[in-house]
Every structure is written in C-alpha cells, then in structure tokens.
Amino acid sequence: MSENDKYRIKQLSIFSENRPNRLGAVAKVLKEGKINILGFSIAEGAGYGVIRVLVDRPDIARDLLIKDGFVVKFTEVLAIQMQDTPGGLFDLTDQMKDINIEYGYGYRNPPYAVLIVRVEEIEQGISSLLAGGLRLLDNVTFH
C-alpha cells in the first residue's frame, strides 16, 4: 500500500445504451439508495454512452446499479483542487503538461473548484502532480 493510494478516487463508470432516459434510470437508483452525487459527466460513444459519476458511497451505489441490470465498473480518477477564480485552470495546466489525460471534468465546490481527471499511469500521475505542487483531494473527501 502506497502512501499515495489515498488520492485514488473510485468513480462509477456506467454503460448506457441508446434508449430514452437511461440517465433518469441511473439517477432513480441512486436516489432510492440515498446516494449523493458529487461529480458527474456523460461521454458519448458510437451509439451508446458512458455515464461517469462520483458518489459518496461508491460500493453501495455499484451494487444497487448492478442489481438493477446496469453494467458498472470502478475507474480510478484523481481530483485536483483549483482556485475558483479566473485563471484557476490555467494555473494547473502548466504542472500537468507531461501527463497524459484520458478525460476530465470539473465542478465548483466553493470556496475552491475541482478538476477530475483520468490519467493513463495513475501512480506516476499522482507523483508528478504532487511534485508539481498541486493539491490532490484525499478520497475520504468523497467516500
């Protein structure tokens, strides 16, 4: 167990076929399980989508979704804290230029903002982000 493992955050990746209101169906399961959604994005594939969600209780959420027939996987992502001011994202990018980002999404959480990223090499990503002086959120912040 590495010291840096606490920065690995469990994101739910949910396969969403091309049918009306699949998002509603996911949201309903989470609501009924009293799961709180902390961050969220939808990616569009060819004729299907992938819903990516950060929740407060990922293991329970995953089980509930699978029980309801969904295809779900955990994906580890990183949460980088940003200034909630103009240039907040720019300040990060300089430290991130050597990291290969697969995808990302952001949300505002006053007084700061958060950038969620999925990187190709997570261990290496954590080290170089920390070495660049960036603040990574601990997974206890979420779960």
Place this chain on the structure above:
Amino acid sequence: MDVWNPHIEKLPKAQLDALQLKLLKIQTRRMWEFSPFYRERMRTAGVAPDDIRTLKDVRKLPFMTKKDLRDGYPNKLMMRDRGDLLRYHASSGTTGKATIVGYTKNDLENWSESLARAMTSFGLGKNDVIQVANTYGLFSGGLGFHYATEKMGATVIPASTGNTDRQLELICDLGVTAMAATPSYLMYLGEVAEKKGIDIHKDTKLRYGLLGGEPWSDRMRDRIYEKMGVRGFNCFGASELSGPLFMECAEQDGIHFWGDLAYLEIVDPETGEPLEPGQKGEMVVTMLQKEAFPMMRYRMGDITSIMEEPCPCGRAHPRITRIQGRVDDMIIIRGINVFPSQVEHSLMQHSEVGNEFQLVVDRKGHLDTMLVRAELKPEAFTDNIIELNALRERISNRLKNVLNVSANVELVQPGTLPRFEGKAKRVVDRREY
C-alpha cells in the same frame, strides 16, 4: 413481340411434359452415374434412375436443402472435373461458409439462354442498351445479365453497383433503354435524377426495369412507372440454380419457369407433400440440364404458388406468382441474402458480446439499412470510449466480411434483448414493399 426460341417456348403443354420427362430421366441417370453424393442420396431414398417413368415419379427423389450445399463445400456436389468447369460463383451460406457453384460451358449457355428468352419475351432485342447495375463478381447477378444481354445481341453496360451519378450519366449519354437492378435501387436512382432535374421519362430512353433480388410488390411497380415511366419486370433466380434465370413476359402476370431447364414443384413446407396448382407452398426446383452443379428437388425456402391457367402470351411453361415469403428466416438486404444464423456465427467470434442479438432492417430513402444489436458482456465493458468504439468497429467489419452487406452495430446492456422460448425471432423488418 419477338420470341427468342420459338421451338421451345411455344411447345404445347403435352409436348413440354414429354420433353421434361425425357430430360428428367437423363438428368437422374447422370447424377447417379457421375456423382457419389447423388447416388448415395438416391440409394438411401430407395430410388434408382429406372424408377423415373412418369413426371410424377420425381416425387420419389429425395429433397436437397441448403444444408447439403453447406456440407458439400467446396466441391462435393460438383459433378464435373475441373477441366470441364469454366467458372465459379459463390453465394453466402447460412453460417459464414459460402456456397460455391460451378459452371460448364453448357451451363453458362443455358443460363444466358434462359434470360435471353425472358428479356425477349417482354420486348427487348438487339437494338436495346442494357445497363447492368447488379453486382459483378462472385455474386451471380451481374455477370448473369451481362452474358445474356450479349447473347441476345443487345448492348450491355457493365455498370455494376454504386456511383449513382455515373449510372445516370451513362443512362443519359448512351441511350440506355433497360436497367437490371434491385427495385429499391431503381427507385433511389429515380430520386437522384429528380434532384438533378432529370426527368427519366422525358430526358432518357430508359423504359424497362429488370428487377429482382429482393421482395417487392405491384404497388412498387406502379410507383416506379408513375415516377419514371419505367415498366418493371419481375425476375427470379438463385445462385444455386445458376443466377437470375426467369422473368415475367409482357403480360406481367407471373414468372415463366422454362420447363426444359427446370422442373418446378410446390410442396407443403411442413410435410414435404406436393400441393396443387394455386396452392401456396414452398418452391422445390430440379434443374433438368445442369452439368456441373445439378440440383435435385432443391428446397428453395421461397413461398409461392404455380399458376396453371395458360398465359395469354401463348407459352405453356409454368408460371409462379410473386414470392410471398420465406419458410426460414432469411432476409434480403440490398439484393443480398442474409441469414440470421450468419450474424450469430459472426458474433460468436467476439467474446465481448453475448449470444443474444437482434437484427433490425429498415429502409431509408429506398436503400436498406441493417442494424445488429448485441449485448455487451459486463466483463468486456471498459470506461475507455476508444476501446469500446474499436470493439464495435471490429464486430461491424467482421459482419461486413461475412455478409457482404454493411451492418451498423449497436452495443446494448446485457439482458435487454428479447429472449425466446423455442424458435427465436431475431429479425425486426420495418421495411414496406
């Protein structure tokens, strides 16, 4: 109206029957003598060539099905040595393996003869210019019309499929009078012409459509005529029988099956018992003169009936009504036969998807589209869109290779496709004919 082969085409019924019996006896003996496969089949059925004494005795012969062709791949059913073969064609099999058909010189001659008679019977002749917009290649539709047109002495334009702008240009510039195509493609061509401001009836000489390869209706024939002033003539054939072979005459009332080339029966698809003229059932064909790849009571899978009343054109050769369906679940997409079993077989090569699937066929602007829906296995799911898209692409490419028709693939959640007890109904056909 000219008649290509008056001697044969105008034979009175009694003489045609006598000719058929004579040919059936010869053909049965040939199969017995030259083909271990057919001899074995006849022995198992307890019949020998000498048992064929009347035309009705054809019923003593055993049936053949598509499965025999599959099991006989590639050469087991071929009755002639390579030295006698001039050509091979191939059609899609039910499970991915193609059906290979070989032709001797006489086989090719008879094939062209059959279509030359048919084309002449509704008014085509050596002054016509015929554009063949069927696929050239392993598929028999292109070359079949090609050589028949040449035999008839008309001019052929081997346009093959695709490139509709070029097809139109040729029709306009070369004075094309007839076009061989699928009915849906001709409709599509009509629309493209309209968009370009070309009035097919006023601006071109195109008057005849040699149409087949997919189900269509008299309603569609009327629409084609209203829109383009082109009279559509229905064509029937199958690569197992050679290729496109039989067509309607000028009466446009049933397809003439040349009795000297084929013996036609209609049977009950369940019991195999022969049905009376006028009764709907499965078409069974025995080819009477084929040398390389004979067909003995081959069950076509097509549902039709025999029209017994003599045709006003004066030909006593039997006619069939439009094909009214299939006994199996074969579908025809853009003129290509597709069996759901081929799709199943192809999907099974991909461990990422399950065994359930659904085939959705639709028609967009007169062109058929096919969507294959397959269930993604949970363990194959990845958060990586690029990988998932690549999987979809791989499945789609394999389907295209196996089916010769492009298929759109949709990945769906496991457990969402309909399950069946007993016979699965995997095809959803939304087309209107």
